Amino acid sequence: MERIDDLCADFEHKWQTDQSPSIDSYLTEDIPPDERDVLLAELIVLDVDYRRRRSEQPTEQDYLDRFPDKDQVIRDALRGNGQPTRAFHPPTVEQLGNRFPTLKITELLGAGGMGAVYKARQEGLDRVVALKILPEEFGHDVKFALRFTREARTLAKLNHPNIVSVYEFGHVDDTYYFLMEYVDGSTLRDVVAAGQLAPAHALTIVPHLCDALQYAHDNGVIHRDIKPENILIARDGSVKIADFGLSRLLGDQNQPSALTGTHQIMGTPRYMAPEQLEGAHGVDHRADIYSLGVVFYEMLTGELPIGRFAAPSKKVEIDVRLDDVVLRTLEKEPQRRYQRASQIKSDMQSIASGDGAALAPTQLMGTDSPRDRGHTSMGIQDQELAGRLLLTRRQLMERVESSLRPLFAGQVLQILFGVALIALGAYCWAPNTHVPHRLVSGVIVHVYGLFLIISAANVLVRVKRIDTSQPITDIRERLNGVRNFSLRVGPIIGFAWWLIWIPVVVAAGFDPVLHPNSLYPSLIVGVIGLAVSCGLYAMAMKSEHWRQKLGGRSVTNAQRELTEIEQANIR
Numbered sequence: 001m002e003r004i005d006d007l008c009a010d011f012e013h014k015w016q017t018d019q020s021p022s023i024d025s026y027l028t029e030d031i032p033p034d035e036r037d038v039l040l041a042e043l044i045v046l047d048v049d050y051r052r053r054r055s056e057q058p059t060e061q062d063y064l065d066r067f068p069d070k071d072q073v074i075r076d077a078l079r080g081n082g083q084p085t086r087a088f089h090p091p092t093v094e095q096l097g098n099r100f101p102t103l104k105i106t107e108l109l110g111a112g113g114m115g116a117v118y119k120a121r122q123e124g125l126d127r128v129v130a131l132k133i134l135p136e137e138f139g140h141d142v143k144f145a146l147r148f149t150r151e152a153r154t155l156a157k158l159n160h161p162n163i164v165s166v167y168e169f170g171h172v173d174d175t176y177y178f179l180m181e182y183v184d185g186s187t188l189r190d191v192v193a194a195g196q197l198a199p200a201h202a203l204t205i206v207p208h209l210c211d212a213l214q215y216a217h218d219n220g221v222i223h224r225d226i227k228p229e230n231i232l233i234a235r236d237g238s239v240k241i242a243d244f245g246l247s248r249l250l251g252d253q254n255q256p257s258a259l260t261g262t263h264q265i266m267g268t269p270r271y272m273a274p275e276q277l278e279g280a281h282g283v284d285h286r287a288d289i290y291s292l293g294v295v296f297y298e299m300l301t302g303e304l305p306i307g308r309f310a311a312p313s314k315k316v317e318i319d320v321r322l323d324d325v326v327l328r329t330l331e332k333e334p335q336r337r338y339q340r341a342s343q344i345k346s347d348m349q350s351i352a353s354g355d356g357a358a359l360a361p362t363q364l365m366g367t368d369s370p371r372d373r374g375h376t377s378m379g380i381q382d383q384e385l386a387g388r389l390l391l392t393r394r395q396l397m398e399r400v401e402s403s404l405r406p407l408f409a410g411q412v413l414q415i416l417f418g419v420a421l422i423a424l425g426a427y428c429w430a431p432n433t434h435v436p437h438r439l440v441s442g443v444i445v446h447v448y449g450l451f452l453i454i455s456a457a458n459v460l461v462r463v464k465r466i467d468t469s470q471p472i473t474d475i476r477e478r479l480n481g482v483r484n485f486s487l488r489v490g491p492i493i494g495f496a497w498w499l500i501w502i503p504v505v506v507a508a509g510f511d512p513v514l515h516p517n518s519l520y521p522s523l524i525v526g527v528i529g530l531a532v533s534c535g536l537y538a539m540a541m542k543s544e545h546w547r548q549k550l551g552g553r554s555v556t557n558a559q560r561e562l563t564e565i566e567q568a569n570i571r
Contacts, residue, residue, distance in 0.1 A: 293329025
């Protein structure tokens with residue numbers, strides 16, 4: 001298999017260097033007959049692939065005429081189906097741990113029809129890695145074993161900061177696997193779905209994707225499935241493309257499927273180039289450029305460019321010259337698109353470094369007004385900073401949300417307590433309308449319970465309206481609204497207990513509290529306590545320090561988190 005793999009690699013290298021290698025020259029006499037059949041099948045698959053990239057249209061009959069005694073090998077090569085025929089169920093962490101004793105597998109990160117990814121630790125190297133396994137069904141295909149080795153060796157050579165690195169590959173029993181770089185962060189899909197991707201962020205991400213694609217294309221590797229799910233953004237802001245070449249590996253036998261009339265295709269339809277979707281013959285690296293354009297458009301507008309779609313500047317505030325860049329990547333005809341991914345990055349840099357006075361308004365991080373944005377172009381350093389801070393902002397905003405959770409939980413409990421007081425009050429006054437002290441006590445408790453529910457519901461609504469994807473000034477304003485409301489209703493809820501406990505215990509059936517020897521001292525102490533508390537509260541409200549303390553610990557902690565974000569120059 002290693003010898004066949006080396007011959008296939010050499011055959012592919014000649015195609016990549018603009019040569020036209022002959023299959024016959026590789027079928028030497030020193031190769032045993034059974035190995036020669038496997039080699040022939042793989043060379044035919046490669047030959048079809050590269051001839052189509054040159055817009056040629058090879059047919060099955062071409063190869064049958066050249067190798068008349070190998071008709072079954074040729075048909076198997078061109079008509080094979082490399083896709084699993086049954087649903088894939090990822091093994092449990094425990095099951096996989098038994099197969100990979102050198103790894104400490106901690107969790108399943110995700111799974112789909114074509115495999116599963118686990119988080120693991122290489123104890124010997126003390127590093128966290130991602131383990132991707134393929135369905136066991138592939139393990140029964142000898143030709144897939146050869147193809148896996150060849151493609152995996154190619155992927156392992158892709159050493160680029162914007163491509164997820166492949167550390168190791170192989171198979172254990174019938175399970176083929178990749179051991180890859182673990183990226184601690186989110187997929188671009190998660191970021192877009194959260195609504196936290198400003199146009200400025202998109203302008204920082206795309207150049208990195210261009211670098212990765214250009215590097216891969218220069219090395220003869222086409223991704224074929226560029227989409228937000230395959231783009232990772234680490235917590236430090238770095239951007240990486242995952243699953244490079246996996247589409248070809250899993251669908252290589254389908255690549256020449258037009259020869260059989262099945263027109264099977266690889267990729268995700270919403271992000272695929274027209275020629276890829278139609279099963280055309282000349283699909284090449286420009287299909288990746290189209291997919292990148294779809295991702296670019298979605299990052300800017302939040303929508304997919306389907307049907308008759310508007311230019312990005314019609315939907316968001318960006319430099320109108322970026323329309324030409326985006327729309328050129330989305331040209332239906334490959335020859336009208338950018339021919340190299342590096343050209344996209346070059347044009348974006350030219351726009352970013354141009355004359356700011358000539359630019360249309362651009363949504364920038366850290367600007368204060370549309371007027372300011374209209375006279376500012378985003379420099380490359382600002383773009384890089386925005387990219388690094390994207391996930392940092394998300395992570396810090398999660399801390400803001402976490403700070404507010406105790407407040408939210410407390411208000412829910414207050415509502416439940418209010419419901420209990422309403423029930424207690426009704427229990428007291430409803431059957432005792434003819435007993436004045438029980439009627440009055442019950443009504444007071446009932447009304448107080450209603451007030452607790454209304455005030456807590458008001459706080460809950462205000463908290464839910466805090467959108468951490470909005471500018472920090474908006475978030476702080478809403479937090480101040482929560483704090484000011486709490487400061488207004490807090491004394492009514494809390495200080496009232498100097499006196500409200502009396503009707504509560506009456507409603508609970510403890511009438512002796514109304515005896516003069518108990519009631520009058522209680523009222524005197526209650527009135528004095530209420531007056532002193534209100535006085536101290538009024539004095540404390542003159543100090544911002546005490547306003548923060550009395551406004552609630554949750555809001556204060558959230559405000560503190562916002563201050564840290566602002567000090568880090570994150571907007």
